[in-house]
Amino acid sequence: MIKSTLIFAVVVTLLLPASSNAGDVSAAQFVPTSPNVITSFTCKNGNTPVQNTVCGNQQLAALDLQLAMIYRAHLGAADVFERDQLLAAQRAWLLGLPVRCGLNAGSTIPASADAISCLSDSYRARIAEVTNWPKPEAAPGDLQKTAMVHYVDYNLFVYKELDPGQSELLGIGLPKFFPIRLPNICSALADRAGEALSDDGAIDPTKLDGAKELAGSHGPASGVNPQGGRIFVDIYRAGLYGGYQMRARSVALSGKAALLLGQTSVGDYVRSWANNGGRFVSFASQTGDYGDIDVFTFRGQLLALMTDAIGYNSPAPPGEAAVAAVFTISQGAATPTCLFEAYLMPPPLWMGTFGAQPALTPFLTLIDSIRGGPSDALAPSDRQDTYYFLDDTRWTMLNMPLLTLAQAKTGNWTGWLRRRHDQVLDRLYDWSQKSAQNQAMFNTLFLLLRPAAKELQAIYVQQQGLTANQAEQATALAMMELLYQATVNFAPGLGGDPADPSAFRHYHPRYAILASPQ
Numbered sequence: 190m191i192k193s194t195l196i197f198a199v200v201v202t203l204l205l206p207a208s209s210n211a212g213d214v215s216a217a218q219f220v221p222t223s224p225n226v227i228t229s230f231t232c233k234n235g236n237t238p239v240q241n242t243v244c245g246n247q248q249l250a251a252l253d254l255q256l257a258m259i260y261r262a263h264l265g266a267a268d269v270f271e272r273d274q275l276l277a278a279q280r281a282w283l284l285g286l287p288v289r290c291g292l293n294a295g296s297t298i299p300a301s302a303d304a305i306s307c308l309s310d311s312y313r314a315r316i317a318e319v320t321n322w323p324k325p326e327a328a329p330g331d332l333q334k335t336a337m338v339h340y341v342d343y344n345l346f347v348y349k350e351l352d353p354g355q356s357e358l359l360g361i362g363l364p365k366f367f368p369i370r371l372p373n374i375c376s377a378l379a380d381r382a383g384e385a386l387s388d389d390g391a392i393d394p395t396k397l398d399g400a401k402e403l404a405g406s407h408g409p410a411s412g413v414n415p416q417g418g419r420i421f422v423d424i425y426r427a428g429l430y431g432g433y434q435m436r437a438r439s440v441a442l443s444g445k446a447a448l449l450l451g452q453t454s455v456g457d458y459v460r461s462w463a464n465n466g467g468r469f470v471s472f473a474s475q476t477g478d479y480g481d482i483d484v485f486t487f488r489g490q491l492l493a494l495m496t497d498a499i500g501y502n503s504p505a506p507p508g509e510a511a512v513a514a515v516f517t518i519s520q521g522a523a524t525p526t527c528l529f530e531a532y533l534m535p536p537p538l539w540m541g542t543f544g545a546q547p548a549l550t551p552f553l554t555l556i557d558s559i560r561g562g563p564s565d566a567l568a569p570s571d572r573q574d575t576y577y578f579l580d581d582t583r584w585t586m587l588n589m590p591l592l593t594l595a596q597a598k599t600g601n602w603t604g605w606l607r608r609r610h611d612q613v614l615d616r617l618y619d620w621s622q623k624s625a626q627n628q629a630m631f632n633t634l635f636l637l638l639r640p641a642a643k644e645l646q647a648i649y650v651q652q653q654g655l656t657a658n659q660a661e662q663a664t665a666l667a668m669m670e671l672l673y674q675a676t677v678n679f680a681p682g683l684g685g686d687p688a689d690p691s692a693f694r695h696y697h698p699r700y701a702i703l704a705s706p707q
Contacts, residue, residue: 226250229257230570237568238292239283242300242308249305252312259319261426265433268596269582270606271325273673274684276578281682282315284566318687325600326691332595333388339591339653341390343382343513345375346528374488375527378515382529390532391496392513394485403491405483406437412484416491416519418443420484427478429577431498437482440493442521449523452477455495455514458525484518491518496531546648548640552671555634559620559675579674586670590649590663597666604693609684610669611699616680617672634675639703642668665702 226232230253232244243249263275287293290307292300300308378397385397393407394400402408403415405422414420423438440450480498484491497511515527563572586593597603621631642664649660676683 228253230568237287237566238300239286239290239308240568242292242305245299246305249308249312252309252316256312256316256319258426259316261433263319263322264578265426265435268325268600269585269593269670270596270600270602270690272578273582273670274687274690275319275322276575277677277682277685278687279685280567280571280575280677281685282311283568283571284564284681286311287566322687323689325602326689328599328601330599331388332599333592334386336589336591336595337386337388337390338383340589341386341532342530343379343386343392344530345379346512346530374490374492375515377488378494378527379529389480391481392483392494394483394487394494397485397487400485400487402483402485405485405494406435406481407483408485414442414491415486416521422482422484424482425478429573431478432578432581436478436480436498437495438478440482440484440495440523442518444521449518449521450482450493450495450516452479454516454523455479455497455512458514458528459512461525492516492526493518493523546641546644548637549644552634552637552641555630555637556671556675559617559630559634561678564678564681575677579677582670583674586667587645590653590655590667591659593666594659594663601691601694604696605684605688605690606666606669607698607702608693608696609673610702612683613669613673613676613680614700614704616676616683620676620679635705638668638672639705642703669702 226244226247228240228243228250230236230240232240236244243253260275260279264272267275286308289311290304292304292308377399378392381397381399382392385392385394385400387393387396387407391406394402394405395407402412404410404412404420406424410424411419411421419442421441421443423441424435425438427434427436438452439448441448478498479495481496482493484493486492493516494513495516496513511530511532513529513531514525515529516523517526518524563576567575597606617631617634621627645667646660646664649655649663650657655663673683
C-alpha cells in the first residue's frame with residue numbers, strides 16, 4: 190500500500206495524542222476519571238457519552254485501547270478499498286453503540302452498571318470482529334509494484350556542469366559542477382532501485398542485488414553492526430496524520446549517547462545543496478518521521494537509506510519530488526553520500542497544471558456539499574479519522590490512478606465495488622426525495638457526472654500517459670468512489686460488511702457506473 194497520499198497543511202493543534210490520563214481532563218464534573226485510565230482518545234469535556242463512560246472506567250479504557258491498536262494496524266496496512274470497508278464498519282458500530290447501551294446524549298453520568306456491562310460486551314465483540322477481519326484474497330501477479338514504477342523513480346540528484354559565468358548570472362556561488370561522494374555506489378543504487386522497489390514505493394534492500402539488510406523498515410528493528418556493537422532503527426506505529434502506518438524516526442548505535450541520524454538529517458542534507466528547488470524544510474516530513482529507514486551493507490560499505498514518506502506527508506511542495514538520502518556509516522559517524530529524487534508527484538487536480546475544469550471542478554464541489562460536515566454523533570477523533578482518510582483516498586484516486594486500478598484488481602474488489610455503487614445510487618435517490626433542494630443537487634450532480642468523467646479521462650491520457658483503456662477503467666473507479674463519499678453522513682455504514690470482496694466477483698450490477706438521473 191502506498192504510504193499515504195494527499196498533501197495539505199496539517200493543523201498541528203488538531204492532532205489528537207495517542208493516549209491521555211486524568212491530568213488531561215477538563216470539566217471533571219462531566220468526565221469521571223480513574224487515576225490510571227489510558228484511552229485511545231483525549232479525555233475532555235465535550236466527548237460523547239460513550240467516551241465519557243470509557244474515561245471513567247479502567248476496564249473499558251483498556252478495551253478501547255486494545256480495539257484502537259488492532260483497528261489502526263488494519264487501517265495502516267489496508268489498500269484504499271479495504272480502508273473504505275473498515276472505516277464504514279467502524280462508523281456503523283460507533284453510531285449504534287450509544288443506542289444499544291442506553292448512552293444517548295443527556296445520559297446520566299456515571300453510567301449504570303448495565304450500560305457499562307453492555308459496553309464491555311460490545312467492545313469485546315468488536316475486537317474479535319476486527320481481529321478476524323477477512324483479508325482480501327490477492328490475485329496473482331505484481332500489479333501494484335508495476336503501478337508504483339509509474340510514479341516513483343529514484344533519480345540521482347546531481348548538478349549538471351554549468352556554462353562559464355552562469356553561476357554569476359544566477360547570483361549564487363555554485364562551483365562549475367557539484368561533485369558527489371562515492372559516485373559508483375550512488376549510481377549503482379540508482380540503477381538497481383527499480384528492481385528493489387516495493388509496492389509502497391520504497392527501496393527494499395532485501396531485494397537489492399548485492400545488499401544485506403541489517404536493521405530497519407524491511408528487516409528487524411535492530412541488528413549486529415559489522416563495525417562493532419549493534420544498530421537500532423526506531424520503528425513505530427504512526428498516528429492519524431501518518432495514516433496509522435509503520436514509520437521510522439531515527440538510527441542509533443550502541444554506546445552512543447546521541448542519535449546517529451534523526452528527523453532533521455535528510456532535511457539538513459537537502460538544505461546543504463545550493464538551489465534546492467525551494468525545499469528548505471529541516472524535518473523529515475509533516476509528521477516528523479520517514480516512510481522508511483534501512484541500514485544495510487552494499488559493496489563493502491555500511492549504508493543507511495532514509496526515504497521521505499511517499500505522497501501525503503511528503504514535505505515537497507506540489508510538483509516537486511520527495512527525496513531519499515543515503516548516509517555512509519563509519520567509525521560511529523554518518524556522512525551524507527547520495528541524494529535521490531524518489532517520487533515524482535503528479536500535479537494535483539485542484540491546483541497547478543490542470544487548472545479549473547468546467548465539469549470536474551464543480552462536480553467535486555457538489556460532492557462535498559452533499560456530504561456536508563461530520564456527524565455530531567461521532568466523537569471528534571472519529572470524525573477526524575473519517576475525513577482524513579476520505580481526502581486521502583480521493584487524492585490517491587485522482588492523482589495515482591494506476592495504483593488504485595492495480596489495488597482493485599489485486600484485491601478482487603471489482604464486484605464488491607459495483608455492489609456498493611448500486612447501494613450508493615439507491616441511497617442518493619432516497620436522499621434526493623427528502624427536499625426540493627436535495628432534488629436539485631441530485632439532478633445537477635448527475636448532469637455533471639458524464640462531462641466530469643470525460644475530463645478526468647482526458648487528463649489521465651494527456652498528463653499521465655495512460656492508455657485509453659487504463660484511463661477509462663481508472664475514471665470509473667474514481668467516479669464510483671466520489672459518489673460513495675457523498676453518502677458517508679446519511680448512509681454511514683455503506684459497504685462496511687466484513688466480507689471477502691472476492692465473494693462478489695460474479696455480482697451483476699443493476700446500474701451503469703456513469704448513470705443518468707431518473
